[in-house]
Amino acid sequence: MGRLDDRIALVTGAGNGIGAAVAHCFASEGAFVYVTDVDGDAAERTAASIREAGGQATAQAVDVSRGQDVSAMFRTVEQGHGRLDVLVNNAGLNVRGDFRHMSDADWVRIREVNLDGVVRVARDGFELLRRSGRGSLINLSSIMASRGLRQLAGYSATKGAVSALTRTLAVEYAPFNIRVNALAPGFIETALTARVLRNPAINKALLDRTPLRRFGSPDEVARAALFFASDDSAFITGAELAVDGGMAAAL
Numbered sequence: 001m002g003r004l005d006d007r008i009a010l011v012t013g014a015g016n017g018i019g020a021a022v023a024h025c026f027a028s029e030g031a032f033v034y035v036t037d038v039d040g041d042a043a044e045r046t047a048a049s050i051r052e053a054g055g056q057a058t059a060q061a062v063d064v065s066r067g068q069d070v071s072a073m074f075r076t077v078e079q080g081h082g083r084l085d086v087l088v089n090n091a092g093l094n095v096r097g098d099f100r101h102m103s104d105a106d107w108v109r110i111r112e113v114n115l116d117g118v119v120r121v122a123r124d125g126f127e128l129l130r131r132s133g134r135g136s137l138i139n140l141s142s143i144m145a146s147r148g149l150r151q152l153a154g155y156s157a158t159k160g161a162v163s164a165l166t167r168t169l170a171v172e173y174a175p176f177n178i179r180v181n182a183l184a185p186g187f188i189e190t191a192l193t194a195r196v197l198r199n200p201a202i203n204k205a206l207l208d209r210t211p212l213r214r215f216g217s218p219d220e221v222a223r224a225a226l227f228f229a230s231d232d233s234a235f236i237t238g239a240e241l242a243v244d245g246g247m248a249a250a251l
């Protein structure tokens with residue numbers, strides 16, 4: 001028996017990193033997983049490896065910053081299963097740089113994916129989640145929603161908004177028994193953080209601020225997503241779970 005047997009799940013940005021780990025984790029617990037990513041080949045690779053492992057998954061190229069892509073994504077689910085039990089707003093990116101030099105184009109790019117994409121998916125996915133009768137919407141926020149680090153202002157601003165949106169949607173979607181929660185990872189080893197973590201000085205500074213003295217793995221974030229996806233968290237909505245080795249708790 002899997003903890004997500006008979007559940008239908010969709011993960012955005014599931015071609016790599018945390019999203020791919022979440023897709024694998026959900027499928028290994030019995031869910032059928034819609035794997036979507038702006039990089040269609042990466043999405044297909046994730047779905048193929050899930051199927052090779054005996055799970056159920058299908059892939060689709062979806063850019064969450066494009067309204068027509070998101071509409072097509074939910075049409076696919078509508079035609080395939082007519083409902084969604086778990087929806088994970090994972091797609092995200094970062095453009096680092098000093099705030100005072102940030103171009104309009106960079107800001108718009110971060111916002112279009114990290115915030116507008118999350119808003120669009122959370123809004124347009126409502127009807128499919130409602131039909132589940134026990135829907136779970138999971139948003140990827142970040143420790144950066146509540147902490148400051150230089151060169152991450154644009155990213156932090158979008159993640160702060162994702163955290164605020166999560167709380168409001170938890171209230172608004174509750175009458176439909178749709179739970180809405182957020183994950184706030186610290187530093188997880190993926191392509192998103194690879195460059196920063198390769199810098200020895202930054203690497204050490206971050207480890208010094210992490211009580212568990214290591215970075216996290218995508219699978220460790222996926223385990224927390226599984227908690228929010230499953231009935232283990234049936235009475236939890238509007239929560240934000242830090243998956244950060246204690247970083248947010250430390251001084």
Ligand SMILES: NC(=O)c1ccc[n+]([C@@H]2O[C@H](COP(=O)([O-])OP(=O)(O)OC[C@H]3O[C@@H](n4cnc5c(N)ncnc54)[C@H](O)[C@@H]3O)[C@@H](O)[C@H]2O)c1
Nearest residue numbers: 013016017018038063064091092142185187188190191192
């Ligand atoms: N890695 C970390 O330390 C960390 C920490 C906190 C929060 N997060 C959040 O977790 C999520 C996943 O991050 P990750 O580390 O796995 O990143 P990643 O770069 O490894 O993977 C992100 C995936 O999203 C896809 N993507 C990018 N833009 C997209 C778009 N417009 N539409 C659809 N897909 C798109 C990419 O193709 C990629 O497959 C992000 O929201 C990120 O902000 C990550």
